Amino acid sequence: MGLQNTRTSNYADWYLNVVKAADMAENSPARGCMVIKPWGYGIWENIKSSLDEMIKETGHENCYFPLFIPLSLFQKEADHVDGFAKEMAVVTHSRLENKDGKLTPASPLEEPLVVRPTSETIIAESFAKWVGSYRDLPIMINQWANVVRWEMRTRMFLRTAEFLWQEGHTAHSTEEEAVDETLTMIECYRKLAEDYMAMPVIVGRKTELDKFPGAVDTYGIIAMMPDGRALQAGTSHYLGQNFAKSANISFQNKNNKPEFAYTTSWGVSTRLIGGLIMTHGDDEGLKVPPRIAPYQVVIVPIYRNDDTTSRDEVNEYAENLEKELKKSMPFGEKIRVKFDKRDRTPVDKRWEWLRKGAPIVVEVGPKDIEKNSVAVVYRNRMEDKKQFIDFNEFTATTKAKLEEIQTEMFENAKKLRDESIIEIDNWDDLVAHFKPKNKFLEAEGKSPAFVKIKWCGCNEQELEDKLKEFQAAIHCITNEEAKGKCVVSGEDNARYEVLVARSY
RNA sequence: CGGGGUGUAGUUCAGCCUGGUAGAACGCUUGCUUUGGGAGCAAGAUGCCGUGGGUUCAAAUCCUGCCACCCCGACCA
Numbered sequence: 001m002g003l004q005n006t007r008t009s010n011y012a013d014w015y016l017n018v019v020k021a022a023d024m025a026e027n028s029p030a031r032g033c034m035v036i037k038p039w040g041y042g043i044w045e046n047i048k049s050s051l052d053e054m055i056k057e058t059g060h061e062n063c064y065f066p067l068f069i070p071l072s073l074f075q076k077e078a079d080h081v082d083g084f085a086k087e088m089a090v091v092t093h094s095r096l097e098n099k100d101g102k103l104t105p106a107s108p109l110e111e112p113l114v115v116r117p118t119s120e121t122i123i124a125e126s127f128a129k130w131v132g133s134y135r136d137l138p139i140m141i142n143q144w145a146n147v148v149r150w151e152m153r154t155r156m157f158l159r160t161a162e163f164l165w166q167e168g169h170t171a172h173s174t175e176e177e178a179v180d181e182t183l184t185m186i187e188c189y190r191k192l193a194e195d196y197m198a199m200p201v202i203v204g205r206k207t208e209l210d211k212f213p214g215a216v217d218t219y220g221i222i223a224m225m226p227d228g229r230a231l232q233a234g235t236s237h238y239l240g241q242n243f244a245k246s247a248n249i250s251f252q253n254k255n256n257k258p259e260f261a262y263t264t265s266w267g268v269s270t271r272l273i274g275g276l277i278m279t280h281g282d283d284e285g286l287k288v289p290p291r292i293a294p295y296q297v298v299i300v301p302i303y304r305n306d307d308t309t310s311r312d313e314v315n316e317y318a319e320n321l322e323k324e325l326k327k328s329m330p331f332g333e334k335i336r337v338k339f340d341k342r343d344r345t346p347v348d349k350r351w352e353w354l355r356k357g358a359p360i361v362v363e364v365g366p367k368d369i370e371k372n373s374v375a376v377v378y379r380n381r382m383e384d385k386k387q388f389i390d391f392n393e394f395t396a397t398t399k400a401k402l403e404e405i406q407t408e409m410f411e412n413a414k415k416l417r418d419e420s421i422i423e424i425d426n427w428d429d430l431v432a433h434f435k436p437k438n439k440f441l442e443a444e445g446k447s448p449a450f451v452k453i454k455w456c457g458c459n460e461q462e463l464e465d466k467l468k469e470f471q472a473a474i475h476c477i478t479n480e481e482a483k484g485k486c487v488v489s490g491e492d493n494a495r496y497e498v499l500v501a502r503s504y
Numbered sequence: 505c506g507g508g509g510u511g512u513a514g515u516u517c518a519g520c521c522u523g524g525u526a527g528a529a530c531g532c533u534u535g536c537u538u539u540g541g542g543a544g545c546a547a548g549a550u551g552c553c554g555u556g557g558g559u560u561c562a563a564a565u566c567c568u569g570c571c572a573c574c575c576c577g578a579c580c581a
Binding site: 020031151152220271350368 | 505515516539540541542543571572573574575577578579580581
């Protein structure tokens with residue numbers, strides 16, 4: 001049956017249908033905020049634990065900074081203020097009073113508190129206290145937290161007023177070390193997206209106009225969605241001494257001279273899940289790559305005729321299957337198996353798990369007990385018939401199968417992505433490419449959706465303004481040493497290769 | 505924040521123009537029949553018609569304030 005809206009009929013509604021069909025999240029009474037339900041949160045937890053391990057392996061420690069940031073503190077870095085001021089939630093009162101039956105804010109705060117949109121400022125303030133000598137550096141910390149950005153227009157997972165993320169913050173004694181850190185972390189994000197989420201990304205540096213407010217350089221991973229738009233999926237910033245200067249993070253260097261520290265920050269958010277949905281969703285619902293699937297294998301029992309004996313036998317058989325499966329270690333981790341004993345029909349349960357995108361759904365019933373087999377559906381191959389596989393063969397090959405599915409999902413997504421990138425070497429073709437409002441259908445045809453152009457770096461503002469007319473933008477610099485003709489100036493002086501696309 | 509649209513059962517929606525007992529499908533409950541690729545029959549249950557005002561003998565329906573969601577812009581990590 002599938003979803004009500006397909007990707008080709010109505011992409012935006014299709015996306016919401018998947019979120020609902022997979023039971024990942026729903027809207028909440030607070031505008032622009034969402035309730036993340038167990039299946040959605042389970043995916044987030046797996047993303048989180050995968051990345052957390054990488055963060056720790058690269059020498060960082062977790063900690064926690066407060067949700068509230070004094071307004072004055074936020075104000076210190078001018079570019080930073082400009083970048084975030086328009087989307088800030090501000091706490092101004094400390095009490096509610098009952099006025100004629102209506103609760104009314106009362107007792108104004110002496111200094112308003114902003115709800116963190118990101119924590120550079122408050123963390124820099126602490127860094128300043130923690131750092132005295134070069135021996136105190138580097139400081140490398142991370143926090144898992146929620147942040148609030150008062151967005152005008154929200155979309156589940158892709159852009160919500162409150163979202164969950166991880167933000168890493170480091171301070172170093174040299175520029176070189178800080179730049180290195182910035183690049184190390186963007187590489188972690190690439191690995192997270194590609195190796196764990198099976199979501200191919202392009203790594204690049206942001207242009208001058210597009211970087212993080214207050215940063216010297218911003219690097220990003222960009223995922224390309226099947227509707228032809230690009231999604232910024234993670235960023236890593238080299239902040240230079242900008243925040244160090246405004247928060248006075250200074251240290252005495254080896255020459256006994258005071259010097260400002262070099263800081264970085266980097267983050268990925270629940271937006272990744274939006275990318276996951278679009279990369280791997282189809283007209284039946286979601287597909288979750290095994291490595292981050294809350295359940296990798298779901299066992300659905302089939303009982304017959306309310307016959308208690310057969311029911312017990314089936315349960316025993318299923319429990320044995322669960323036990324055997326749990327001996328395998330796909331991706332070197334404990335396998336995640338769910339034995340779904342809920343009181344629903346087997347058919348309902350099967351389709352529910354397939355909509356949610358569990359990689360393998362396996363049914364066991366009386367016939368299987370007789371033949372010592374199991375009935376298996378693979379989510380990434382739903383068009384195939386249900387396969388009846390020998391019990392022992394199934395348990396012995398599940399690990400390899402999950403790993404194979406993971407690879408296949410990545411390869412498929414990558415193939416689609418690669419097919420939709422073209423190079424354009426002159427302005428007219430670039431305009432012609434973006435002119436039609438390319439809905440998914442047009443993008444799905446042969447016309448590629450993402451464009452690489454060569455550029456000398458000239459007239460950035462004008463270029464962005466022009467691209468904006470076609471709802472497109474420069475996403476990042478994919479090659480810093482390109483040669484050839486600049487698409488904008490027409491001169492033979494290109495320095496960069498940049499990625500241009502419509503964006504989320 | 506501007507323009508447009510929507511809000512009715514758990515879900516998707518009809519009803520609104522032209523005011524007069526609250527509807528359908530799916531889902532849910534119960535029973536029977538089925539039973540391994542989205543079951544069938546029968547009987548049931550389910551509503552502050554988003555919300556506050558107004559017009560009217562009478563409002564889901566007309567007017568209006570607010571709220572939320574969706575789309576298009578503007579804005580933006």
